[in-house]
Amino acid sequence: MSAMTLAGLIEASAERLSQANVAFGHGTQSAFDEAVWLVLWRLGLPLDIDLDEVANQAITSEQQAACTALIEQRIATRKPAAYLTREAWLQGVSFYIDERAIVPRSLIAEVLADGTIDAWLSDQTTQVLDLCTGNGSLAVLAALAWPEVQVTGADISDDALAVAAINTERHALQERVTLVHSDGLAALPGPFDLILCNPPYVCQASMDALPAEYRAEPELALAGGADGMDFVRQLLQDAPSRMSEQAVLVLEIGNERAHFEAAFPDLEVAWLDTSSGEDQVLLITRAALLASPLA
Numbered sequence: 300m301s302a303m304t305l306a307g308l309i310e311a312s313a314e315r316l317s318q319a320n321v322a323f324g325h326g327t328q329s330a331f332d333e334a335v336w337l338v339l340w341r342l343g344l345p346l347d348i349d350l351d352e353v354a355n356q357a358i359t360s361e362q363q364a365a366c367t368a369l370i371e372q373r374i375a376t377r378k379p380a381a382y383l384t385r386e387a388w389l390q391g392v393s394f395y396i397d398e399r400a401i402v403p404r405s406l407i408a409e410v411l412a413d414g415t416i417d418a419w420l421s422d423q424t425t426q427v428l429d430l431c432t433g434n435g436s437l438a439v440l441a442a443l444a445w446p447e448v449q450v451t452g453a454d455i456s457d458d459a460l461a462v463a464a465i466n467t468e469r470h471a472l473q474e475r476v477t478l479v480h481s482d483g484l485a486a487l488p489g490p491f492d493l494i495l496c497n498p499p500y501v502c503q504a505s506m507d508a509l510p511a512e513y514r515a516e517p518e519l520a521l522a523g524g525a526d527g528m529d530f531v532r533q534l535l536q537d538a539p540s541r542m543s544e545q546a547v548l549v550l551e552i553g554n555e556r557a558h559f560e561a562a563f564p565d566l567e568v569a570w571l572d573t574s575s576g577e578d579q580v581l582l583i584t585r586a587a588l589l590a591s592p593l594a
């Protein structure tokens with residue numbers, strides 16, 4: 300019998316994940332990509348390795364057993380892969396993650412990295428807030444993208460803030476990223492020149508239908524009330540008083556555009572283009588917030 304190859308092990312692992320109907324969306328979108336991630340990680344190989352170059356590499360029976368055990372753990376626990384590997388990647392940047400915080404995957408990372416937000420900034424932009432920072436990924440990416448700014452990362456969860464502290468240290472950004480416990484904007488007087496916020500916005504009907512992988516994450520990070528807009532309502536009311544005159548708010552609302560527009564019908568917003576379409580991340584100026592009678 301010929302030895303198993305790396306390609307064969309990945310194929311077999313992907314097949315097993317497919318059969319088991321695990322859910323994706325925490326860094327990968329398919330059984331094959333998830334198998335590649337878990338197998339390469341278990342074997343200690345770089346995740347960005349050229350697969351074609353190593354496809355025929357022989358796998359020992361010990362390596363096969365170790366990878367199979369990890370795939371079975373993924374299936375049995377239904378935890379996102381990142382909770383098993385303790386690492387998630389966003390825009391090519393590595394972040395520590397564990398069950399205390401949601402697995403980072405915000406689309407705001409895209410508009411931050413591709414320069415979309417830059418058009419709204421100026422040399423007056425010095426104070427950036429990442430509200431609902433979770434594991435601190437957007438705060439870290441903002442500090443890396445704009446070396447001149449000071450970043451505040453805020454969250455109501457001390458567990459999440461503990462994970463964020465690991466990531467600011469991992470990227471040696473403790474001097475430029477300050478982590479603050481706050482319920483919404485309550486402990487954040489500002490003024491901020493830019494607010495980034497990926498809040499809990501999942502509506503109750505969607506919460507009720509979430510796959511187990513999402514239920515493995517803190518509920519506080521996802522649930523936004525009946526229409527998903529509980530947190531956002533308070534935020535839009537409080538934000539102008541925490542924003543400098545030219546400041547903008549970049550807000551992620553996932554699949555809740557209809558709920559957002561029903562809740563704030565008169566608010567002028569700019570929808571930003573992302574890999575998931577033009578209806579998940581929006582930008583609001585302070586002037587637009589002040590001009591709108593908010594619910």
Ligand SMILES: C[S@@+](CC[C@H](N)C(=O)[O-])C[C@H]1O[C@@H](n2cnc3c(N)ncnc32)[C@H](O)[C@@H]1O
Pocket residue numbers: 400401402403404405430431432433434435436437453454455456459481482483484497498499500519520521530
């Ligand atoms: C969707 S997660 C976003 C985490 C991170 N920014 C990311 O993109 O991965 C929402 C975060 O909001 C936090 N949160 C929930 N309610 C909050 C509140 N009232 N005030 C501040 N943070 C809150 C949760 O603890 C969670 O970390």
